Amino acid sequence: MAVIGYKRVSAKAQHAQLQEDALSAAGCSKVYEDKASGKNAERPGLLAALDYMREGDTLCVWKLDRLGRSTKDVLTTAEVLHAHGIALRILTGTLSGTYSPKGEGKFFFTMMAAFAELERDMIIERTHAGLAAAKAQGRVGGRPSVITEDVLTVAKARKAKGESITAIAKALEVSRATLYRHIG
Structure with a gap:
């Protein structure tokens, strides 16, 4: 029974050292990584981890939103894991612990996945509002133009x-x- 880690950062320039340290401390024998947005359906690292794992193994993630940002996506992945006899362990956050798709555990997990998606949507909303406010004040983000x-x-x-x-x-x-x- 192996404990396999999965880490994900949203942008190529970001680093997953915090996740790496936590997964190592959790005893992960192997760690897979993706550098892609949570809304991105293409996650070869997660697919490779799922392909590698066998019944009795545990997939370990640092936080629920690293598994995916969409409630549907997270729940689908969790159900696939359970169907193959693979446990899901979340190291930090409100839902830290091991996922069990039964009774109250399933209800709680579903609610936390929905809250993770809501949090993502609120971050996007705040970012857009901040950019709009800055633009209204005449400030423009991004690099300065090379065209004078x-x-x-x-x-x-x-x-x-x-x-x-x-x-x-x-x-x-x-x-x-x-x-x-x-x-x-």
């Missing part, structure tokens, strides 16, 4: 003379996509 008014004037003049976007981009040391975005 001078560069744009030069680019438009070269384009008017019939020079290709590729040649202009190379000469001005900007990407073709950036030029297309600014001069069409």
